[in-house]
Structure formats: structure tokens, C-alpha cells
Amino acid sequence: MIVVLFLVFLAGSGCAVATRALAPPAAAAAAAGAPAGVTPGGREMEELTRRLDALGSRSNDLENAIARVGARVEALERRLDALAAQLAHARASRAPSAAEGDATAAAPAPGEGREGPEQRAGGGAAPGAPGPTARDLYQAGMAKFRAGEAAQAVLIFYDLIARYPLDLLRESAQFQVGEIFFREREFREALREFEDLLAAVPSGARTADVLLKIGLSYRSLKDEASARQAWERLTREYPASAASRQARVLLRSPRPR
Amino acid sequence: MRGLARCGVLLLALSGVGEAAAPQASQSLVLVYEGSRLSVKAAAPVPYSDPARMLVALQQASLPGQYAMVLTRDSPRQLVGYVLAVEREGTLSLGSQLHEWDAGDRGYRLLQGELSRSYPPLEGNSPWTWLVTITVGRELQAALVIRAASRRWPVESVSISVTRQRTH
Numbered sequence: 001m002i003v004v005l006f007l008v009f010l011a012g013s014g015c016a017v018a019t020r021a022l023a024p025p026a027a028a029a030a031a032a033g034a035p036a037g038v039t040p041g042g043r044e045m046e047e048l049t050r051r052l053d054a055l056g057s058r059s060n061d062l063e064n065a066i067a068r069v070g071a072r073v074e075a076l077e078r079r080l081d082a083l084a085a086q087l088a089h090a091r092a093s094r095a096p097s098a099a100e101g102d103a104t105a106a107a108p109a110p111g112e113g114r115e116g117p118e119q120r121a122g123g124g125a126a127p128g129a130p131g132p133t134a135r136d137l138y139q140a141g142m143a144k145f146r147a148g149e150a151a152q153a154v155l156i157f158y159d160l161i162a163r164y165p166l167d168l169l170r171e172s173a174q175f176q177v178g179e180i181f182f183r184e185r186e187f188r189e190a191l192r193e194f195e196d197l198l199a200a201v202p203s204g205a206r207t208a209d210v211l212l213k214i215g216l217s218y219r220s221l222k223d224e225a226s227a228r229q230a231w232e233r234l235t236r237e238y239p240a241s242a243a244s245r246q247a248r249v250l251l252r253s254p255r256p257r
Numbered sequence: 258m259r260g261l262a263r264c265g266v267l268l269l270a271l272s273g274v275g276e277a278a279a280p281q282a283s284q285s286l287v288l289v290y291e292g293s294r295l296s297v298k299a300a301a302p303v304p305y306s307d308p309a310r311m312l313v314a315l316q317q318a319s320l321p322g323q324y325a326m327v328l329t330r331d332s333p334r335q336l337v338g339y340v341l342a343v344e345r346e347g348t349l350s351l352g353s354q355l356h357e358w359d360a361g362d363r364g365y366r367l368l369q370g371e372l373s374r375s376y377p378p379l380e381g382n383s384p385w386t387w388l389v390t391i392t393v394g395r396e397l398q399a400a401l402v403i404r405a406a407s408r409r410w411p412v413e414s415v416s417i418s419v420t421r422q423r424t425h
Contacts, residue, residue, distance in 0.1 A: 131331055140363045154321035155336055155356060155365045162294040162329050165287050181322055188414075189322040192300055199284040199299075 134164040138173055150180045171197065171204045178213060191217040208238035212247055219250075286419055290394035292331030297401065297417050301325030305342035306411040308350040308372055315340060315352045315370025325417060326391060326401075334358035336365050339373070339391070341403075343412040347378040349387045349403065384408045388420075 132140075141156035157173040164170055178193035194214045198207065215230035231247035238244050288295040304323045305311035314320060324338035335357055342350040351373045356365035378385040384405035391399045399419055406414045 131334065144364055149364070151319040151321055152364045155319060155338075158296065158321060158324075158327050158338075159329050159336060159365075162287050162296040162327060184322075186322050188302065192298065192302070196285050196298065196300075 132163075134160055134167040134169045137163070138169045141173060141176065145176065145180065150184065154180055165200070168205075171201045171206055174200070175206050175210065175213075178210075182213060182217060185220075187217045187220040191221070208234055208241035208243040211238070212243040215247065215250065288393055288397075288399050288419060290397040293394045293397075294329050295391060295393045295399055296327045296329075297399075297419060298325055299417060300406075301341065301403075301415050301417055303341045303343050303405075303412045303415055305340070305350075305352075306344060308342050308344065308352070308375070311340060311342040311350065311352045312370070312372050315354055315372075317370070319354060319356065319365070319367050325403075325415070328391065328393065341415065343385070343405065343410070345410055347385045349376045349378070349385075349389070350374075351376070351389060385412070 137156055137160035141153045141160065144150075144156060145153035154177050157177045160167075160173045161170055161177075174193055174197040178190045178197065181187075181190035181193060191214065194210050194217060197204075198210050198214065201207065204210075211230050211234035215227040215234070218224070218227035218230060228251060231251050234241075234247045235244045235251070285299050286297045288297065302323055302325065304320075305314070319338070320340060321338060323340045325341050326339040328337040328339070329335070330337075335355060337356070338354045340352040340354070342352065344350070352370065353373045354370045355368045357368050358364075359366045374389075376387045376389055378387055382404075384407055386405070387403045389401045389403055391401065393399050402418050402420050403415050404417075405412045406416065
């Protein structure tokens, strides 16, 4: 029992390899794929080894999830700081004369009752946007996507992007559009969407994934130099992300012919 | 002034609200007029070099991956996707697909695909450049400058910028 607890502890620490080395010969043999059941406790050890492998795998998944959450928190903090600074700037510069300015300027139109661009889930609407919320549209788009109606999903996501360009869901919507094109092997279109998203949301929750996909799109288009550039940027700017791990593997992998 | 305010014309750069970032590729733009929004891709595909072929494709199925611009309207709830074709002598054809929202299906249904207009290239510009107008609302037309990415034909992609919005 003590041995079992010790093995579980090791697996929880992500030491699956070490566990195999310390396991009794029968378990090691089972782990290596050798015939089991030689000793009376053989089956039990085989089962234990299988569970340890599963635990090790789960531990890796959890590490990846933690990295993703960490990167997302970091991105959100940066965005929050930028928003706070912009709000302060907008309040400071909102002089009476500004109200008579050009309505076509890159700022909310006067009379819209908005102090500045908002970026939040369910908000961030372009002026005069009644009807469906960003969440409604996102859910409708995902429903179409899951139903295999990719073109329909893209149309709905485009609707979301136009109506709610500053909403948090916009990033996920445009990422999905890029994903759809990528899955359909329309790599140029995928690349356009991912690059456009990167330009629009340079420090978003999914920026690391976007950079990974940009690299994959370039590689699919046989532009290895641009692919490596994207992955190098990813590993430099988001070193702790799961996408960065994939990028490091891709950077080591040979160029496809 | 009040009229201008009511128009609610807004040129929104789809940016990360002022976050500091390394130089980026140009971004898509959204031009908003009351219940209409014109989304313009800064870099757009030119999937056709023959308007007739484009027309056939436009009438068959939605082609969202080929849209250079997307116009959405609230009432009636519609979505128009614009597709480009450039012929050998430089004529730019603008095709469109009109979709209507189907509340029952919770999706857009293709109503029609058609050739909207053709534009000759501006003189003296190389690579080709076109000035294209799109009606966003009753009182607003967006003027778009579309530039071919290279001098080669067939043209594969263009860059698009919004130069002005005209109110009547």
C-alpha cells in the first residue's frame, strides 16, 4: 500500500518516467508492453501502471491549462491597464469645443452617450446596434459551426465582428472564422483573418494561439520564413503558453517539402 | 451639427483600444451609419478574373471566405457580402451576395447573387487603383480606394482604404 501511495505521489508530480524506473520488474515489463500476469500481483501492477500513465497525462493537461489561464490573466491585465489609461485620457480631453468636431473622426459620435470604446463581454457595440447581443450571435455562430454549416457560421461571426468590434467575444468569433478557413484548407483566407485579428487585438486572450495559427498557415502556404517568424515571436512574447510549447516543437521540426 | 450627430457616422478601427504594440499590418475597418455597418478588409482577396464566372459562383452558394467588404443592416436584418474580380485590362467588377436573416433557422439565407458594378482603373496608377463607392445608408456612401497588391495579372489580392464618407 505504501508503495502504491508513493507511486501515486510520483505520478502527481509529473514523474511518470521515474515511476516506471522505480516500479517492480513486473510493472515495468507491463509498462513496456510485455506479457502480464507472471506474478500473482501482476495484474494489479499492470492496472496501477496504466492509471499512473493516465495521471501523468492528466498532469500535463493541467499544466497546459494553467499556462493558458496565466497567459490570459496577463493579457486581460494589460488590456485593463490600457482601457483605464484611455478612459482617463478621454475624460481629461473632453472639452466643450471637442463636441463640435468632425463626426467622422475615429471616436464615438457625439450624442451616442458613450465615453469611449468599451471592451467587455456582451458589450462593446457599435453605435445604434439593437437586436441580438454579441453572446446571441456567438452562440448562433457556434451552433452553425457544430452543425457543420461553416459558411453560415462565418456569416454570423462577421455580423458579430461588425456589430461588436470591441466586445471580448469578437476575438473568439474572428478566431473561429480563421479556424474554419484553416480547417477547410483555405490557408490564405485563414491567414487574412488571423493577421487581421492580431492587428485588431494585439494583446488578446488568444493572441498566442493566433500567432501559432499564423505560423501554421504560412507553413501550409510554403512560406517557412514567415512561419518561423510568427513562432519565434510567440515563444518570445508568450513563453509560458501552451501554444508556445507547440511553437517550440514546430521550430525544431524539419521543413515540409 | 445635430444632423451630423444623428447620422452617427463612426469610423472604427478594429483595434485593441490603444494598446501599445509593435507595428502591425493595416486593420479592417467598420463604417457605421445608424443601423448599418460596412466592414472593410484592409487586405482582401480577388478570387476571380472573369466576372461571368464570378456571377455563376455568386448565385450558387454563400462565399464568405471571398468577401472583401461586408455590409450588415438592422431593418430588415440583412447581410451583403461583396466579392471582387479584376479582368485582364484592369476592369474591377464588384459582385454581391444578399442574405436575409432567417429567425426560425437562426442563420442567414442567401437571397440573391449579382454583379453590382464595374469600375475602370484610375489613369496613371500602377499597380491598378480603383475608386469604389458603396452605399451604407440613405445619407451615406463610403468611398473606397482599392489598390492591386502587384502589377501582375491575374490580381490575387488588393488593399482597401476608406477615403471619405459623403452625406447627402
